[in-house]
Amino acid sequence: MLRCSQMMKDRGGSIPTGVYSRLLLEMENEQPMQIFKAFLGSELLAGICIVSHGNAATYLLGWNGAKGRNLKANQFLLWNAMMLLKEQGIRWFDLGGIDEESTPGISDFKLGVNGIRYALVGEGWK
Numbered sequence: 001m002l003r004c005s006q007m008m009k010d011r012g013g014s015i016p017t018g019v020y021s022r023l024l025l026e027m028e029n030e031q032p033m034q035i036f037k038a039f040l041g042s043e044l045l046a047g048i049c050i051v052s053h054g055n056a057a058t059y060l061l062g063w064n065g066a067k068g069r070n071l072k073a074n075q076f077l078l079w080n081a082m083m084l085l086k087e088q089g090i091r092w093f094d095l096g097g098i099d100e101e102s103t104p105g106i107s108d109f110k111l112g113v114n115g116i117r118y119a120l121v122g123e124g125w126k
Contacts, residue, residue: 033049033050033051033060034049034050034051034052034081034084035047035048035049036048036049036050036077036080036081037077038068038073038074038076038077040067040071043067044065045064045065045067045068045071045073046062046063046064046065046068046073046074046076046077047062047063047077048061048062048063048074048077048078048081049061049062050081050085050093052085052088052090055089055090055091055092056090056091056092056093056094057085057090057092057093057094058093058094058096059078059081059093059094059095059096062074062077062078069105072105074106075109078095078109079113081093082113095110095113095115096110097118098110098111098115098117
């Protein structure tokens, strides 16, 4: 979570790490968060965190280093997570919103796996 938090800070944003830490504690006995990491040798390239709820799952947060971005490590992790979730009986996987302007590579991946576009109330407010 520290690398993800630093990445968001570098981009001018932040993540509520306290909320994620509390969520981890609350859910550990029911449906624990699943953490996926990609390595090249001993070098950490990327990591993602997913939580399941009923027959659905949500991509909570992720981190990609520079080398990981070049190698599309995050996409590799998400694809493998989808395959595992399917084996676990998960029918829906929420990858989050699609922002083709700010994150074109991520958007291409989400649309490439036949993601359904949706908008939340207030997303247009800045």
